[in-house]
Amino acid sequence: MGPISGRIRPVRVVSVGKQATGLYRRYLFTSPARLNGQQASPITLRCAQIFEQSKTTAGPGPLDNKKVRVQGHVRFLRKQKRFAFAHISDGSSLQSIQVVLTPEQATNLTQGAAVEISGIWQPCPPGKQQSHELQATEINIVGEADPATYPIQKKFHTPDFLRQLPHLRLRTPFNSLLSRLRSEFIYQATQEFRSHHNRNFVQVQPPLVTSSDCEGAGEVFTLKPRDAVTEAGETVDFFRSPKYLTVSSQLHLEAYAAELGNVWTLSPTFRAEKSDTPRHLSEFYMLEVEMSYLDSLESLTGFVETLIRNMTQRVYNTPVAQELFGFRETDDPTKDTIHADLEKRWKALMEGPSWPRITYSKAIDHLQDAVAAGQAKFEFSPSWTGGLQLEHEKFLVDTIGKGFPVFVTDYPKAVKPFYMAPSNTPSSENKETVACFDLLLPEICEVVGGSLREHRLSPLIQNMRDHGLLKLRDPTPDSSLRVDAKVTYPHLLANEELGSTQWYADLRRWGTVPHGGFGLGFDRFIGYLAGVSSLRDLVPFPRHFGRADC
Structure with a gap:
């Protein structure tokens, strides 16, 4: 084995004391110089690591009077006659490192510059x-920045400007x-799914390019290469037939779940809807x-409630959440743009009573009764066929x-997608409903939607x-291009064909089981807990x- 060098190697710290911190630290191998009581070279640390190791109740901290190196951007620079002060930020902490420099050291330093600074802590x-x-x-x-043109200044910038x-x-x-x-929510979500040992969840990666719009709303982006038009002026489909950016991974998750049992994914989805609101x-x-061998809507909503409570609890116990709660106590003007009492909002999700369930039918009755009693006025009159508007959802959450x-x-079947199973109990008006749900959170309202899936082939095809x-068959098809030209698909009429959705029907045709699932709007959920009202301010590149x- 070779001699031990003094090089720095990154090590992930699992826990400090009794609680996991999730922070990353670097530790030095012991070099001869350190054995003699001398520090051979500066320790390169992130700002969060330096602050964490400097939290002491009594006596000197482990980094006090030690050589430390920080790498980041100059957030703020103040030059005086005898001294200069620079605040260095590397994105690991709300708090920046204050560096004291001589006027000579600060001569070429500018706000926004990328720097590497060594010194005594x-x-x-x-x-x-x-x-x-x-x-x-x-x-x-390391990287120069012209202070005359650098747009991020110490002054307060409005969300509109930063967008x-x-x-x-x-x-x-x-x-x-x-x-x-x-990042912390993604990590803790993964840990939460792994903790459900009896369910054996498997994380999967469904495709983003799809053959169909599973929601049926037609709000899809069509994929075409830049050179889709040939010299003859004909449009050529790259995949031989139209393809789209996915609006949901659900259909493909059902294929995964058919073999793997219980599966989950966190992936981007795309909607070409022209809703110009902060929520879209x-x-x-x-x-x-997606969960297999599931035939109870109550079991599905119960799992959703447990998942959201547990994810919130897991992140609540991390340093980044505590930073968020403390942000309101800083002098940063941005604090006034977020919700005033975030910690109370988190605790309501973690510790509050079991969340009430109400059927769509009873929700409409509740809204109509409120209007009749003069307790509420709505721009959109609540009705069975009209669906729930945002103003209705907010009223339901409040009351x-x-x-x-x-x-x-249990929403009306007529307003929901084709893949939903019928409700186990009919509505009071004996109208057709499906076994589905929406979870409404205060202020932002719908954040989760899910259902039991229609797992029987004949009713599924009728729904389609x-x-x-x-699709209607071509009256003169080229039979050589169709594998099933001489075979009629079960439950189809003579002139019908499934087209690009046949693979989905095949999941029912061969060995299906009762199953169900849901989708959680990840950005809306984080925005609610971060106190950010507009997704355009939450998502870095909206x-x-x-x-x-960009």
Whole structure:
């Protein structure tokens, strides 16, 4: 075995004390110089690591008066006659490292520059705003920035202004915090699914290019290569038939679940809807789940409630969530753009009573009774065929949920997609309903939608027929191009064919089981817990009607 060098190697710390922190630290191999009580070279650490190791209740911290190197951007620079002060941020913490420099060291330093600064990490005297500061010994400007044109200044920038700079707004404290919060939710979601040992969830990666619009709303983006038109002026489909960006991974998840049992994914979805509101994006992430051998809507909603409660609890116990709660106590003007009492919002999800369930029929009755009693006025009059509007959902959360989430179940069959199974119990009006649900959260409303799936082939094909998804056969087809030219697919009429949805029907044709699933709007969910009202301020590079910058 060769001699031990003094090089730094990254190590992931699983826990500190009794609680896991999720932070990353670097540890040095012991070198001869360190054995002699001397520090051979600066320890390169992230800002969050430095602050974490400097939290001591008594006595000196492990980094006090040690050589430390930080790498990041100059968030703020103040030059004085005898000293200069630079605040260095690397995106790992809301708090920046204050560096004390001589005027000579700060000569070429500018706001926005990427730097690598080494120095002595020294405790500050009592009464100063910060507990420590870095006394610079070496300055290395890695990437220059012209302060006259650099758009991110120390002053407050409105969300509207920052939306024009999606590639740079990540350098602001709150936007970098949102990215770290999102990362933590992804990690904890994975841990939560792995914790359900009796269910054996498998994470899968469904395709983004699909053959059909599973929601049936027609709000899809069609894929075509740039050179789709030939010299003869004919349009050529790259995949030989029209393909689209997925609006949901559900149909493919059902194929996975047919063999693997219980599956989940977190992947982007795309909607070409022209809803120009803060709640809608054209590209967003969905956490989708499909579970086999499931025939109870109550079991499905119960799992959703457990999943959301547990994910919230898991992230609540992490440093990034505590940073979020403490953000309101900082002097950053951005704090006024987020919800005033975030911690209360989190605890309501984690610790509140069981979330109420109400059928769509009873929800409509409740809304109509409120109108008749003069307790509410709506722009859209509530009716069985009219569906639930945002104003209706907010009223239900306020009056039925008392500020807690509410499940609305058993919607009319006519307004839902073809793949949903019929309700186990008919509505009071004996109208056709399906075994589905929407979960409504306060303020943002719908955040989860799911259903039991129609697992019987004959009713599924009839549903597809009712929704106009079956194709009529060409009266003079080229039989050599059709494998099943001499075989009529079960339950189809003589002039019908399934087209691009045949593979989905095949899942019922050969060995299907009762199953169900749901999709959670991942961005909406994080936005609710982050206190950010507009998804355009939550997602770093938002795509919505009329805008797709960068």
